[in-house]
Amino acid sequence: GQQLNQSPQSMFIQEGEDVSMNCTSSSIFNTWLWYKQEPGEGPVLLIALYKAGELTSNGRLTAQFGITRKDSFLNISASIPSDVGIYFCAGQTYNTDKLIFGTGTRLQVFP
Amino acid sequence: EAGVAQSPRYKIIEKRQSVAFWCNPISGHATLYWYQQILGQGPKLLIQFQNNGVVDDSQLPKDRFSAERLKGVDSTLKIQPAKLEDSAVYLCASSLVGKFYGYTFGSGTRLTVV
Numbered sequence: 001g002q003q004l005n006q007s008p009q010s011m012f013i014q015e016g017e018d019v020s021m022n023c024t025s026s027s028i029f030n031t032w033l034w035y036k037q038e039p040g041e042g043p044v045l046l047i048a049l050y051k052a053g054e055l056t057s058n059g060r061l062t063a064q065f066g067i068t069r070k071d072s073f074l075n076i077s078a079s080i081p082s083d084v085g086i087y088f089c090a091g092q093t094y095n096t097d098k099l100i101f102g103t104g105t106r107l108q109v110f111p
Numbered sequence: 112e113a114g115v116a117q118s119p120r121y122k123i124i125e126k127r128q129s130v131a132f133w134c135n136p137i138s139g140h141a142t143l144y145w146y147q148q149i150l151g152q153g154p155k156l157l158i159q160f161q162n163n164g165v166v167d168d169s170q171l172p173k174d175r176f177s178a179e180r181l182k183g184v185d186s187t188l189k190i191q192p193a194k195l196e197d198s199a200v201y202l203c204a205s206s207l208v209g210k211f212y213g214y215t216f217g218s219g220t221r222l223t224v225v
Binding site for chain 1: 151152166214215221
């Protein structure tokens with residue numbers, strides 16, 4: 001099945017650093033979502049984006065819906081140890097409720 | 112509100128055995144999804160229900176996988192017979208009707224087929 005490409009695949013950073021990750025698709029999406037998954041848990045919704053060009057923040061997290069509607073990025077500022085996890089982007093189109101997930105970015109934060 | 116409940120949390124079976132997973136969605140959520148997440152990958156949709164009807168099962172391997180949602184609430188996903196490649200986390204999610212709310216996921220059932 002189709003998956004979105006996320007980069008980087010993994011990141012190892014020091015506490016306090018900023019993080020940036022992105023997600024690209026060959027298809028247009030009408031909604032972009034960013035999820036975080038911790039070990040042994042299901043993905044948890046962080047941010048939802050509904051319009052091309054939209055920039056939305058949730059605390060230290062900021063995400064943007066790309067103008068072409070084929071990409072999105074997520075920034076985390078001033079990272080802390082509890083930011084550790086796998087971050088997934090997901091796209092959704094108008095004609096279906098189905099989410100297409102990215103390949104994930106694994107984030108490790110060292111104190 | 113209570114989250115999406117799934118059981119069991121873990122299951123280990125031998126290949127060719129059968130297994131069933133159970134999901135109880137958030138109260139009032141008409142749409143229910145089963146996703147398969149293989150280690151190191153993002154979740155992939157297996158089947159989507161709206162109330163007790165199937166909306167999308169195009170990615171469900173119907174020769175061995177089946178799912179039902181009786182009375183439009185709880186759902187079960189069954190694999191019979193299991194193969195080694197079915198080892199994965201099976202995630203259930205639910206949402207309100209409408210396309211732009213995202214989903215709420217359960218904690219998943221980790222299946223290991225040996």
